Amino acid sequence: MSSLAVVLAQAPQTTVINLAPGAGTPAADPNAPIPTPPVLWAALLPILVLGIGGLVLLTISSLLKKGAPRGFYTLYTVMVAGLSMAAAVPLWAKVNGWTKIAWWDFRDLWWQSLPTEAGPFSTLGQAIGVDGLSVFLILLICIAVILGSLLSDDFLLREGLEGPETYALLLFSACGGVIMAMADDLIVLFLGLETLSIAVYVLAASHLKRAQSQEAGLKYFVLGGFSSAFFLYGIAMLYGATGTTNLVAMKDFLSRSIPANNALLLIGFALLLVGFAFKVAAVPFHAWSPDVYDGAPTPSVAFMASGVKAAGFAGLVRVFVVAFGQYAADWQPIVYALAVLSLVVGSVLAIVQNNVKRTLAYSSVSHVGFILIAVEAATPAGIQAVLFYLASYTFMVVGSFGVVTLVGRVGDGRHSLDDYKGLGRTNPLLAAIFTVFLLAQAGVPFTAGFVAKFYAVIAAVDAGSTVLAVIAMISATIAAFLYLRIIVAMYMTDSDGRSASPVSRAERIRIPFATGLSLLLCVLTTVGVGLLPGPLTELSAKGTPSLVREPARTATDGGLTVGTTGTEAAPGQSQQQG
């Protein structure tokens, strides 16, 4: 404790310089109106649609006396998520400097309210940033909501848990995820993280008929709250070191002045990384994930593994690669260690599991390792690889858990490897679909998983982390064994040697429409991206993050003055090697 006190005693001399625009105490006339930042509502539309959509859903459901017609909640959720995506498309066009996409001309919509010049911009006192990364992740999180709600439809009917709760929680959680993806301020990032997490804690505990589900919810909640506190303490340390919580101002400050004693800064980095590593389930902060994945309702797990991870990596990339790219030499070793541990521990522990949901949980830990090696590269190519991996992983993992939902049958409890024995004979279609997802996760060529792993490894090698790339490829080989183990169970073993007898009705699993639609989308994307990776590669290349200063306002009309926008490019050539 005494060393900390010494550190802090020196802090004020180095941190009292306050360069944050908007922050600090304006020594102005106390009677003057408090300046409020301009709000570009069009940029906030994706967040508002999701949040208000969830509230309206709860209101509608409480007004319906006889309960909603079958499938209404799912349809509503899909429509709200679709609307949110539609609201994000004009932002994507603005960032890329287009005025229309295909037949859709934006100029007559709310286009006028957006800044005139093309490119990324920020609003709300630069707390919310609109750039390639945030729009890409809005689209991705909304896709995860759509796929997750399609899976939930028949699941809730089967389990007798019908109601609007799951859908409303999915929407709130997605709202938090989108806030995280757009946050240019650490406090906004924290609020997004909590909105996302609190909704997901409840989702995990929402299967009221299974004791495991509530246990999973409690474990997730306790460990999640623990890691949120660390995350917040990290923000406090960075605030103490730089005098602001805004990432743009923080980056400005750090590029202009080098703190004489940057211990506060380094403690802040470490604590923030703990928070992020917990959210994305990187080893050694992964302990919750097998238990929670095992206990939580399977369609919710599909969303946790796709949407929540995507939002977590959005925050990680924006905070560390973009805002603190200058300090890459300090945080890269920690990410390096997290990546190696996740890759090795994830793939090795996955092999010894007998429960398919737990196996998939550990395999998702090893996928996190792969994404982390792309983060560790801290280059534009690395960010592109992260986005490509997240996008293709979303479809693979939702598809896998979709099949697990069906095979789990009533009670959502039949997840052991024995339950998959002979699935190739009793349910050939389901087994074939599952095989596609498992092969894609293993990284077999002509699937999305292969291309994603390829980009991640290339990014690591280009950034000079050859050893990391080698470890990644070795652990991918180990992980391939566990996927093949499930495939062997499905096709080459039969539980009691009845291979000659006809398949009984009880063994056959009906694939309901909504689940089938979700699985079809996932299969098509997984194979399609594997065969033609071009379009997704281009999309993820456009998803570059940037921290943009908000244009200064003229004092008279509060309007925007043109020409003061300073665009900070994504970290590139000036990267220092660790």
Add this chain to the structure above:
Amino acid sequence: MGNDVNIGYLTLSAILFGVGAIGLLVRRNALVMLMCIELMLNAVNLTFVTFGSMLNDITGQVVVFFVLVVAAAEVVVGLGIIVAVARRRPGATADDLRVLRG
């Protein structure tokens, strides 16, 4: 305010944060674990206020309001989950929750 006082507050908040973190790890009662999370969040609040005072900046104090709201929401959800568990198994402690393991 003197610098020594601020250092004192920062040290106090670090100690409180540590007490909360250790308490969460060693106590088995779900309610006490919830209180430990609250203690950690409030320790961070103290850090924010102290830094705000050291930097003569209002942000540190504004942040506290956000954190308070988040903490309140967390308590509501946490108590809800604890009640759901307690209904199924009255008097359950963290050690009793062991259906999921492996």
